[in-house]
Amino acid sequence: MKIKIKLLYILVSALIVSTAIMNACKTPEAISSKSGAQLWGENCNRCHNAPDPSTYGDDQWEVIVEHMRQKALLTDTEIAKVLDFMKTANKQ
Numbered sequence: 001m002k003i004k005i006k007l008l009y010i011l012v013s014a015l016i017v018s019t020a021i022m023n024a025c026k027t028p029e030a031i032s033s034k035s036g037a038q039l040w041g042e043n044c045n046r047c048h049n050a051p052d053p054s055t056y057g058d059d060q061w062e063v064i065v066e067h068m069r070q071k072a073l074l075t076d077t078e079i080a081k082v083l084d085f086m087k088t089a090n091k092q
């Protein structure tokens with residue numbers, strides 16, 4: 001009886017650990033599903049006011065956003081979304 005309880009304990013622990021490992025490898029839904037506008041609003045005002053997309057043209061945004069990517073520590077996917085947003089929003 002005692003051995004069975006111990007075995008059950010080991011099995012449950014193993015299940016918890018493997019679930020935790022699998023979840024850690026997943027891209028968090030909250031980050032991957034954010035739009036460029038959202039990422040811009042949440043990240044580009046951390047150090048200064050979020051710049052208005054209409055301030056610069058497409059070519060300038062490409063340079064600026066790459067430069068700010070290194071400061072903001074955003075992933076390639078996130079920064080591509082921000083750049084897309086800037087290039088779309090500066091036409092309006």
Ligand code: HEC
Nearest residue numbers: 040043044045046047048051064065068069071072073082
């Ligand atoms: C970790 C801090 C930090 C974050 C986050 C950040 N910036 Fe900056 N940004 C700076 C600093 C510092 C400068 C001025 C010095 C420089 O250009 O390196 C600057 C300058 C700028 C300028 C130039 C302003 C001007 O009129 O010359 C623009 C445009 C800009 N950032 C856009 C952005 C955008 C877009 C994002 C979001 C992707 C962003 N920044 C995120 C720190 C940051």
